[in-house]
Amino acid sequence: MYKALALVLASAVSVMACTIPGDVLSNNITESFSLQVQNASFPDIHNHYLNIWDWGGGDQHLFVxxxxxxxxxxxxxxGVxxxxxxxxxRAVVNGEYEVKDNTTKIFMTERGDPRAVFDVVYGCNPDTDAVQVQLAFKSKGDENAGGNVGVRPFNGNFDFRWTPAGNTAYDPERPWTKVTLAVVYS
Structure with a gap:
């Protein structure tokens, strides 16, 4: 009975997967948008938005x-x-490196710090299974390092951090959580 139930569930999941269009999207979006933070496993951040916080000196820090x-x-x-x-x-990856979890802060600045460069891709909304436009991390400045964007606790909130691909470092006191950034047009 359990095998039959597992097969039915697996079939339902495969039927529900949205169909990703084959066209390549431009890495320029001129229409104003916001970014929805998605990770259905973590309700404290899922479907919240990337917000900015004036941190002084012209910098805006990114929070959920x-x-x-x-x-x-x-x-x-x-792509920036x-x-x-x-x-x-512009979004940069260059602040407050933390050795415990091998993450670096992502924030907005007018300075020439290494830019956080993204590809614009299609993905599937985890709640509705609808096709959506997402930003996928591509490079840290000129380093085609790839990696992932996520958030971790900071003073009762969640700030945005980058980590390299394959990172296995983990800080149980401030756990980093990978997120999807979905584009929501104004």
Missing amino acids: SPAGNFTSALTLVD ITLPWDPPR
Whole structure:
């Protein structure tokens, strides 16, 4: 009986998988958007949004809502998340490296720090199974390092961190959780 139930569940999952279009998406998005944070295994962050928090000196740090301020004014320029302000702020990977979990902070700045570069890809919404546009981490500046974007606890909130592909370091006091960044147009 259990084998039959497992087979039925496996078949249902395969039927539910959305069909990813075959076209390649541009790494420029000129229409304003926000980013929805997705990881259905973690309700504390799932379907919340990437918010910005003025951290001083012109930098905006990235937090999972409700921390910080909601923004739907993001654009993507050559794969880099950009706030089209004067001067523009761009997502970078270059702050507060933590050896315990081998992660580095992602934040927005006008400085020339190594940019967080993303590919625009199709994916499947984990709740509705609808096709959605997502950002997939590509490189840290000129290093085609790949890796993953995630969040971890910070002062009762969750901030955004990058980790290299294959990272096995783990800090049980501040567990890093991989997330999907889904584009939500304004």
